Amino acid sequence: MAHTTYAATRIRGLSVRDIRFPTSLEADGSDAIHPDPDYSCAYVIIYTDTDFKGHGLAFTIGRGNELVVAAVKSLAKVVVGKKLRPIFENFAGTWRELTSESQMRWVGPEKGVLHLAVAAIVNALWDLWARIEHKPLWKLLVDMEPETLVSTIDFRYMEDVLTREEALQMLREMQTGKNNREERMINRGFPAYITSAGWLGYSQEKIERLLKGFISQGWRHFKIKVGQDLEDDKRRCKIVRDVIGEERTLMVDANQKWSVKEAVDWMKELAPYKPRWIEEPTSPDDILGHATIAEALRPLGIKVATGEMCQNRVVFKQLLQAKAIDYCQIDACRLGGVNEVLAVYLMAKKFNVPVCPHAGGVGLCEMVQHLQMWDYICVSGTTKDRIIEYVDHLQEHFKHPRKVVSCHYLAPKIAGYSVEMWEESLMKYEYPYGSEWKKLFSCGKYQDPEASPPPWIEHRTKGKIVYR
Amino acid sequence: MAHTTYAATRIRGLSVRDIRFPTSLEADGSDAIHPDPDYSCAYVIIYTDTDFKGHGLAFTIGRGNELVVAAVKSLAKVVVGKKLRPIFENFAGTWRELTSESQMRWVGPEKGVLHLAVAAIVNALWDLWARIEHKPLWKLLVDMEPETLVSTIDFRYMEDVLTREEALQMLREMQTGKNNREERMINRGFPAYITSAGWLGYSQEKIERLLKGFISQGWRHFKIKVGQDLEDDKRRCKIVRDVIGEERTLMVDANQKWSVKEAVDWMKELAPYKPRWIEEPTSPDDILGHATIAEALRPLGIKVATGEMCQNRVVFKQLLQAKAIDYCQIDACRLGGVNEVLAVYLMAKKFNVPVCPHAGGVGLCEMVQHLQMWDYICVSGTTKDRIIEYVDHLQEHFKHPRKVVSCHYLAPKIAGYSVEMWEESLMKYEYPYGSEWKKLFSCGKYQDPEASPPPWIEHRTKGKIVYR
Incomplete structure (x- = not known):
């Protein structure tokens, strides 16, 4: 660890x-609950008194x-x-200061x-740290001593399931074979699946055309949106299954549309099309509801996946x-940045549940590739049942966008977190x-928004009362 | 229902x-997690094209x-x-538009x-509705036909536990005896307990003086803060138990300080002082953690209470x-306003769990008294094991503050929601x-905040780039 490189560095702003x-102009990203998303982000730059x-x-x-x-401004x-020294040397403490x-x-x-x-602030701090160490984030994480990595995690409210000592033990056990796994990531990358063909707003012709194109590129896993209309879902699942055949994988995503019972009933109807998982069947807050759904669908061979709206490690x-x-879909910025994501990967390992990160959006593909490569090299040691979501739009805005070749995310080489x-x-x-x-x-x-008066009445502006 | 009174009314702003x-200057409201609160609120006024x-x-x-x-501005x-007609006649739909x-x-x-x-917007809508009907909110709710009341609730994500039909049935069954219960509320009010003696920042002398004063006023239930230091908690529990005697009730509140195991261990140490409940023992998001704690403390006769940070009905x-x-502590504005609070009261009834609302803060006492009176008259039909938190500060800012006489909240008489x-x-x-x-x-x-430069760097102000 080149801690000396940042010893004296200070955050100046x-x-x-x-x-x-x-994006809503093209219906990209539309689903049963979010018909008109304009993909956006709060974009943070942390400035230091050096060039980093x-x-x-x-x-x-x-x-x-x-x-x-x-x-972000308030925090x-x-x-x-x-x-930087007190921030990175007690990163769990800094994270606690931000979250509490x-x-x-x-x-x-x-x-x-x-x-x-x-998340936006914490992710910027990790990007900064990786740049100072001249490493892509995944490599920064992979090269960390288990003690250092674990020191970034706030274990509060997790200890009944995972203690600091267990986490350390897990990481130490996986030190063997790390180099081979790192080499495999560098040579082959991490497998991906594709969602871009499956937005609700797309026409049948567009879905078929996109799917055929993806298949010819070698894609084997496809996810589509469901939940708006059962008959239409059946029709679209059939189209997809017909195009991709039995040997490729279909996943479906309801984006929280259903109640618990509705989820079970609806998925029984879609079972003939053999979806591997139903993603976000109901409220992201309904842990017991997801458990009921998972139990009911297990005999049908349909797994339950969720996480993109899962608010925190608790x-x-x-x-x-x-x-x-059955699949843990961490989100790189719904969780409070890298520190908390690491904690969730470690808990998932303990329960033997594979992590398949949520991606797409703005910058999510760029971020999760680092996390998933760290998981493969240092935590799970396998790509079995693990796959990263891939959506092929908006990458043109990134200086070093993810590279997906032969349906695999390639290991990033540029220092930082790629955002x-x-x-x-x-x-x-x-x-x-x-x-x-x-x-x-x-x-x-x-x-x-500035051309029409706001819907609210301004009482004061800079100390002067302004009634409308 | 005097729906005609608002038929043509429109919200103009x-x-x-x-x-x-x-409040942090006096350490009012301090606890193990919030050492320096400045009690605040987002204060909303909805203006119509009438005087209401x-x-x-x-x-x-x-x-x-x-x-x-x-x-609030964005929503x-x-x-x-x-x-107002489409808002109140499809209030569940309006609520869904706001939350979704x-x-x-x-x-x-x-x-x-x-x-x-x-919550702030929805509470203002209910205040408006009650004023138009010239009734305090509790009376508006009490006089509603069960069908109307249930029409204000969005049952999404609740139906596996409570359907619209069950809710209706519950309310219909309680129509008998309503008048008597309403009379009792008007004559006696609803029992309260007091928290003002128990903030962590208060000295021993102050606690004793306050407690003796409250006892002389007839108070029988007292809550204190715990969780910062075990030995100090024991000492303070002993002081309180010594002053209040065996026949009065002590409750303790940890404000989320502990992990699951820590909560159990700590409360075993405080068991000799016979607290009725431990409030917020751990993360408000940890449903299974609370279940573990409740099970472990049941043999000791200590109940578990939580809810002021419970994010929603799910x-x-x-x-x-x-x-x-064992006690459900709804918060009048942590939940999304009256509509969602009603839903939680109905679910609590189904599980036979008493609701003891969180109060204090700014305006919470004013709001929850209405809700609890409706619960007594229309839902639970009893005050057994039910009690409203009471904190005696900041009421001077309210035009019609709650009236607490002989340790009972008196039924509000002024039209509206009292905030x-x-x-x-x-x-x-x-x-x-x-x-x-x-x-x-x-x-x-x-x-x-305006005397020193903000910690962030402004990129643009009104279209002009401003770098610092």
């Missing part, structure tokens, strides 16, 4: 920008992104002005807007305890002042 | 203010309040401009900042399913421009 892409910067982001789907941006004081700020935690805690903001802990999930975006993209898509947004407002495709 | 009281206004609020403890205010468009705004739900859903904002549903709570604050209080305590805040900044007790 942090910037956060509201970046939004008008850290980039981090939290993905959202449009409106509400302004709240994550505001929360910035926890890290700005601090030296004594007043702000009331509007969380460890969930929603506030936790997304923590809920993942219970999903694992209750045997509610740095082109300054030009940031300038174009900053909401609402970026040049692309100005165009969209002027052609009437979106409403300029 | 909504205002929201960041109101904060500098609706007042609502969501309580927070200081920093982070600005995020709830911002979220305002869901109700502003709408007529197709893009904003990503930064929730139904939790944290976003759900607090929903988590309450599971706490009830898992037998994780309207004096305009003078709003002007004084609006953060950061109110006159009291200006004084606090100038005497140096608080830092003026």
